[in-house]
Amino acid sequence: MVCRMFRLETEVDKARRDLLRARLRDSNTAASPVLAALRGTPAERxxxxxxxxxxxxxxxxxxxxxxxxxxxxxxxxxxxxxxxxxxxxxxxxxxxxxxxxxxxxxxxxxxxxxxxxxxxxxxxxxxxxxxxxxxxxxxxxxxxxxxxxxx
Structure with missing residues (x-):
C-alpha cells in the first residue's frame, strides 16, 4: 500500500470547483450508458x-x-x-x-x-x-x- 501525504484546503476556489465538476461529469459519463448517450446532445448541457x-x-x-x-x-x-x-x-x-x-x-x-x-x-x-x-x-x-x- 502506498501512503501519500495530502494538503487539505477549505478555501472557496471557483476554478477548482469547475475542474472538479468537469472531472466528476466525465467519470459519471464513462460509468453510465445513459449519461454517455447524452454526450454531445443539447440535453447534456x-x-x-x-x-x-x-x-x-x-x-x-x-x-x-x-x-x-x-x-x-x-x-x-x-x-x-x-x-x-x-x-x-x-x-x-x-x-x-x-x-x-x-x-x-x-x-x-x-x-x-x-x-x-x-x-x-x-x-x-x-x-x-x-x-x-x-x-x-x-x-x-x-x-x-x-x-x-x-x-
Whole structure:
C-alpha cells in the first residue's frame, strides 16, 4: 500500500470547483450508458431557465429560476411577492417554465425541493409527487423533494 501525504484546503476556489465538476461529469459519463448517450446532445448541457413576473410598473412581482439538464427541469427558486400572492402568479410562472422545458427543451420531467413552511401543497396541486422527505433539514424544518412527469 502506498501512503501519500495530502494538503487539505477549505478555501472557496471557483476554478477548482469547475475542474472538479468537469472531472466528476466525465467519470459519471464513462460509468453510465445513459449519461454517455447524452454526450454531445443539447440535453447534456445545463441551461438556465428564468421566468419573471413584472407588475404594471415593471417591478419584480415574482420569478422562477431553474435550469434544464438531461431532459429534466430543476426548479431552484420560485418566489412571489407577498402583495401578489393568491392571484395565480406562482402558477403562471411554474406553468411557463414547464412549457418551455417540455416544448422548447424536450424535457420529460421536473423536480423541486421545498420546505414544509413553503410550498409542498402548491406543487402537489400542480401534479408533483413527493419522492423524498428529510426531517430536520435544517433543524425544526422538513424538506421535500417533488417530481412531475411533463408529458
Amino acid at each position: 445545463e441551461v438556465p431557465l428564468h421566468v419573471w413576473g413584472l407588475d404594471a410598473d415593471g417591478e419584480l412581482a415574482g420569478g422562477l429560476v431553474g435550469h434544464t439538464w438531461a431532459t429534466w427541469l430543476h426548479v431552484t427558486y420560485l418566489w412571489v411577492d407577498e402583495r401578489h400572492r393568491g392571484g395565480g402568479l406562482g402558477s403562471r410562472l411554474l406553468n411557463e417554465a414547464e412549457r418551455v422545458a417540455r416544448e422548447e427543451r424536450e424535457c420529460a420531467a421536473a423536480r423541486v425541493e421545498t420546505w414544509d413552511f413553503q410550498a409542498p401543497d402548491f406543487y402537489r396541486k400542480h401534479g408533483y409527487d413527493v419522492v423524498c422527505v428529510i426531517p430536520g433539514y435544517p433543524p425544526g424544518i422538513t424538506e421535500f423533494t417533488l417530481t412531475k412527469r411533463l408529458g
